[in-house]
Amino acid sequence: MTDHLRNLLDSEAYDKLSILQNRYVDDILEWSIKLCKPARVTIITDEQSDIDYVRERALQIGEETALNIPGHTVHFDCYRDQARDKEHTRVLLPKGKTLSRYINTIDRDEGLAEIYGLMDGIMTGKEMLVRFFCLGPRNSRFAIPALQITDSAYVAHSEDLLYRSGYSEFIKLKGRRDFFHFVHSAGPLDKGGHSVNHKLRRIYIDLEKDRVLSINNQYAGNSLGLKKLALRLAIHKANHEDWLTEHMFIMGVHPEGKERTSYFTGAFPSACGKTSTAMIPGQTIVGDDIAYLRVWDDGSCHAVNIESGIFGIITDVNPIDDPLIYDCLTTPRELIFSNVLVNNGKPFWLGMGQELPSSGINHWGRYQKGMKDEDGNEIPPAHKNARYTIRIDELDNVDPEIHNPDGVRIDGIIYGGRDSDTNVPICQSLDWDHGVFLGACLESETTAATLGREGVRKHSPMANLDFVVVPLHQYIHNHLEFGRRLKRKPLIFSTNYFLKDDAGNYLTNKTDKKVWLLWAEGRVYNEYGALETPVGYIPYFNDLKRMFEKVFHKSLSRELYEQLFAIRVEKLLRKLERMEKIYADDPMPQRFTDVLMDQKTRLFAARDKYRSDIIYPAMLIS
Ligand code: SPV
């Protein structure tokens, strides 16, 4: 350690740092302190007393406030920082390199000059917290150590709930440089604890140095290094190696009356049912957001959750639709609510199943119903993208394998989007490559989880477009290749929970997804037959009817089945046209183009054969 760094630290910080014997960590810290100029530096190890310190600090400095139920706190992000900021999240691009047009980039030199300027003195008067984490279970082939430097106790506290601490993993590095690092500052805060300089929000991803610099923000999707910032670095790393980093949940599926557990992963764009699928009653959860997948020694696919907590959307969590989460949110445990409405120490959120009070404290500050913001828009009592942060271990439905260093064997992969008029509720791909194609064609109508208009149909391959930092064709190629190397390939499915009738009413209930999931699991064991359509295999009416009776004691009419599983040829062809356009300027692997053309040919042939733009299952059987 240099004398200079030694002089910047107190003796406790010095001792904790010197145990690591890692000059790369030292250099990063010295550089960060010199640039950000904090009033003091505190190093957090895996010791409980250090971890408690962070939690208490968040309360002391007002980034969090205690609520009535023991362990519950609330945090508010700046009113203008309520979702991921795609516009100001950019990959620093070295001269001469190019990426797909969908990836937001900035010239590396220019971006660094800008952000270094903004970071100069950004922590003046504040405390710099230095935390060590591990992405993935400790002692695992999957694990990536990660260093977080931040001036936000809320960020450091959230990460404590969401990730495994990893000071011990840094010791095991024995001085090596194999870790990601993140420097974050919320920037100056106002009296309510909100970032003041949100207009200067910047999130710059530096693939050259496996680091992300993120400033003037607080919303976890922007600020927490280990969440979506590390996801981007890991996609880059995996791409240069032989594994996959995905925006996926992992869950244990437990078919009723059977002893077995089958593990599934699922990728859904934000706010499309990813967490609630992983939390379906009767099943177990490994993770709800980010997974690393590897070809295992026996040729199967193994995956781990790189997180150990949930940063979930709270809107519409109520005792009927999400009983497990609702229970968890209303009983004592360590839990951070964000951007809800607080009245008399009680949190309220949209869609919770009860009336919200007309006043309280929310992300705006002191809230009174009917208030307007500077743009003249009515301030909502709670934000639609309000969230809760908890440890998964706290849940009764946590899967026992969550911390297994070998992960779990994956038997099924689900791709789902918010699609009101095209795809069927559940469909199995024809094979691996066709499954990759289904994932690559994922589209979703936008939600409140990102800034911008809602309800616009957006394309997001594998629900990962916001995070892909390598050329798209390469990303797709890796998925195809991954399958080639698997001896036991997971089956791939697409789901759509959001199909509507012509009058705009949802055709399925929120809870119906349990049946789609159990059908998919049964397919792994060939327990259900399937009807082949031009776009993949769909369930037979009789199987679904029996399942609805068994699971929900309700009957499924043949009429509804025909409506749900109609192959909407015209709409599907239009979707293919959109895909062809999207993928035209990023030349795709030949195999991908072939799969796309084959699907088109099958759709045209079916339309000719049945002389109809909509093909109902009954037509395929007769
Ligand atoms: C998502 O939007 O996909 C999330 C929440 O999981 S965020 O942290 O904003 O990424």
Ligand code: MN
């Ligand atoms: Mn996510």
